[in-house]
Amino acid sequence: MPRWKPDAKQRLVVAALSLFAEQGYDDTTVTQIAERAELTRSTFFRHFADKREILTAGQATLSRLLAEGIDAAPADATPLTAVAAGLERASGEMTAFNRELSPLLHAAIEANEELQRRNALKSMGMAAAMVDALKKRGVAESTAQVAAGLGVLAFGIGYARWADPSRDEDPGELADLTRAAFDELRAAAADLR
Missing domain, CATH: 1.10.357.10 (Tetracycline Repressor, domain 2)
Structure with a gap:
């Protein structure tokens, strides 16, 4: 998995919303969001405190x-x-x-x-x-x-x-x-x- 890619925050938002739509908010994990965005969990947490914050970003x-x-x-x-x-x-x-x-x-x-x-x-x-x-x-x-x-x-x-x-x-x-x-x-x- 690459360490840096442009537009990480936008990619995390798109990945999260896609997963929420596919499998529901409650069944979506931060790990899944990061993987879908081709980023790491630590990158996720550099941008968001938790998955709820994505929706109010x-x-x-x-x-x-x-x-x-x-x-x-x-x-x-x-x-x-x-x-x-x-x-x-x-x-x-x-x-x-x-x-x-x-x-x-x-x-x-x-x-x-x-x-x-x-x-x-x-x-x-x-x-x-x-x-x-x-x-x-x-x-x-x-x-x-x-x-x-x-x-x-x-x-x-x-x-x-x-x-x-x-x-x-x-x-x-x-x-x-x-x-x-x-x-x-x-x-x-x-x-x-």
């Missing part, structure tokens, strides 16, 4: 990107405009690799209760990052919570549309789909009055 990055986008919004931006800037920043960083992994990730999560709970925590982490960034801009807690909640929903809707394997046509850019979802939600929220 991008959470910190996604939360950071959302907060950076909100921070970079113009000073006079409304909370919703700032959240839109965060969504634009985060969505713009998603690649074809993320899209290709989506069906495997979805299958793994749907088949395991623990992973469903972790996925819910990921959404909570995204919301918390946006709330913190909005509060730094002087937005009241309750307003920040509502704006962040709409942001999480919009990201989820846009991502689901982008990653939908049943779509025959190219879905386009995630940022466009997330922006459209956010606009739909803003309009729906306005109808609540």
